[in-house]
Every structure is written in C-alpha cells, then in structure tokens.
Amino acid sequence: MDADTGAVSGSGAVSGSDPRLGPLLDHDILKVSYAVLPWILDAYALLPCGGALGRGCGPLVLTAAPGRAAGLRGKRVAVPSERSTAYLLFRLWAAAEVPGGVGEIVVLPFHEIMPAVRDGAVDAGLVIHEARFTYRDYGLHCLADMGEHWENTTGLPIPLGAIVAKRSLGERRLRELADAVRTSVRMAWDDPEASRPYVLEHAQEMDPAVADQHIGLYVNEFTADLGEAGYAAVRGLLTRAAAEGLVPPLGPHALAFPGGA
Numbered sequence: 001m002d003a004d005t006g007a008v009s010g011s012g013a014v015s016g017s018d019p020r021l022g023p024l025l026d027h028d029i030l031k032v033s034y035a036v037l038p039w040i041l042d043a044y045a046l047l048p049c050g051g052a053l054g055r056g057c058g059p060l061v062l063t064a065a066p067g068r069a070a071g072l073r074g075k076r077v078a079v080p081s082e083r084s085t086a087y088l089l090f091r092l093w094a095a096a097e098v099p100g101g102v103g104e105i106v107v108l109p110f111h112e113i114m115p116a117v118r119d120g121a122v123d124a125g126l127v128i129h130e131a132r133f134t135y136r137d138y139g140l141h142c143l144a145d146m147g148e149h150w151e152n153t154t155g156l157p158i159p160l161g162a163i164v165a166k167r168s169l170g171e172r173r174l175r176e177l178a179d180a181v182r183t184s185v186r187m188a189w190d191d192p193e194a195s196r197p198y199v200l201e202h203a204q205e206m207d208p209a210v211a212d213q214h215i216g217l218y219v220n221e222f223t224a225d226l227g228e229a230g231y232a233a234v235r236g237l238l239t240r241a242a243a244e245g246l247v248p249p250l251g252p253h254a255l256a257f258p259g260g261a
Contacts, residue, residue: 156233
C-alpha cells in the first residue's frame with residue numbers, strides 16, 4: 001500500500017469491512033493511508049512512528065486554467081484513490097467550498113492525473129507526492145491546497161500515511177518494531193547520502209533536487225514520533241470523515257499503541 005494512494009479504489013461506500021483489502025492483509029507490516037485505518041484497526045496497530053504528517057504538505061487540486069472552487073460544481077475530477085487521505089481531505093474541502101458538489105470522480109494512478117488534466121480528459125485533478133513541486137511543468141494551475149484548508153480549519157498537521165503492524169505480533173515485537181523504525185529514521189537523518197541510491201531507484205520523480213524537497217517536506221518530527229499533535233490530527237481527520245459518512249467511526253482506543261509508545 002502506498003502512503004497516500006491507499007491500495008484500493010471504488011465507490012467510496014462505507015461499510016465495516018472492505019473485501020478489496022483482503023489480499024493485502026496477509027502481510028505483517030503495511031504502509032497505508034490514514035484513510036484506511038478504520039477498516040483495519042481490529043487486526044493492525046498503528047505504529048507511533050514512521051508515518052507522514054506535516055504542515056504545508058497537503059494534496060493539491062489542479063486545473064488547466066485559473067478558476068474558483070465553485071467552478072468545480074458538477075465537474076469530472078481525477079483522484080488517486082477513494083481510500084486515501086487525499087480523497088478524504090478533498091471531500092471535506094468540497095463539502096465546504098463547492099456548492100452542489102463535484103460531479104464524476106475518476107480514479108487514476110497518481111502519475112497519470114496531471115497529463116489527464118492537461119489534455120482535458122478531466123476538469124480537475126487531485127495530486128499528491130512530488131506533483132506539488134512539478135505541476136507547473138505541465139502548465140497547470142493550483143485551484144486549492146487541501147492541506148492549507150485543513151490547517152486553517154483545524155490548526156492541526158496534515159495526516160497522510162502511516163505504518164501499521166499486526167496486533168498478533170504481540171506487544172514486545174510491536175515495541176521492537178517501533179524502536180527499529182525510529183532508529184532507521186534517525187540514521188537516515190544523520191547520513192542522508194547512505195539511502196540516496198535506494199530513494200532515487202524507487203522515486204517516481206528522478207530529479208535528485210525534487211527527491212530532496214519531497215523528503216524534507218514529508219520526513220519530519222512526526223516521522224520519529226506522532227506525539228500529541230499527530231494523534232490529534234489523525235483522530236480529527238477520521239472523526240470528521242466519519243461524520244460525512246466517508247469512513248466507519250473509530251472506537252475511543254482504536255489508535256492506542258499496545259504497550260505504550
């Protein structure tokens with residue numbers, strides 16, 4: 001699963017389980033969108049580290065020409081998934097800013113969204129990851145910043161992606177895993193060149209400068225530890241999304257890490 005595309009797409013209908021997740025749930029450890037948590041927290045624990053949260057790093061709504069949010073009423077919008085944090089942030093924004101709502105939602109791989117907007121296949125596109133640094137290369141315009149709307153509305157950081165592990169591993173192994181993730185993050189901070197070849201091998205955007213921007217924005221203090229603000233952001237997003245009928249509601253202790261952080 002990708003941190004912000006999720007692993008599945010579909011109607012967005014809410015139920016207590018999602019059969020499309022089944023094949024992925026054989027793995028002990030997953031990287032997921034926070035949007036997926038309500039469907040998997042019975043079996044998986046949220047690690048208090050390794051995730052992607054931050055400020056000024058939210059998804060963008062792009063259009064081929066400058067415009068206003070109200071102009072998206074009834075329009076076709078491409079999104080990377082309907083089980084993604086980006087999509088939840090978009091739906092919360094649209095509920096407040098697009099009277100009458102948007103039209104058809106088209107699910108595309110995120111690297112196909114900007115070309116689709118540029119070529120007129122869709123009226124707007126919701127983009128993530130490196131696209132916030134490269135959309136101008138496609139001649140596109142930023143209609144709205146979902147992260148900016150979230151931060152202005154809540155004052156909280158933007159929750160994007162998380163690391164989860166099976167609860168059946170037990171408290172000791174879960175704590176060891178969290179410690180290993182924190183150690184890995186700190187080692188990467190101390191010696192960024194050591195991981196650079198691996199990063200560039202797996203990056204969608206091969207420009208080293210863009211990769212550095214991406215890492216600098218998304219790997220931060222919340223990656224080392226969610227902390228109070230991080231947990232508040234995750235619960236805030238999922239609570240608001242549940243109120244809009246986008247995800248199932250969370251239990252009061254669903255985000256708690258077994259054995260403490």
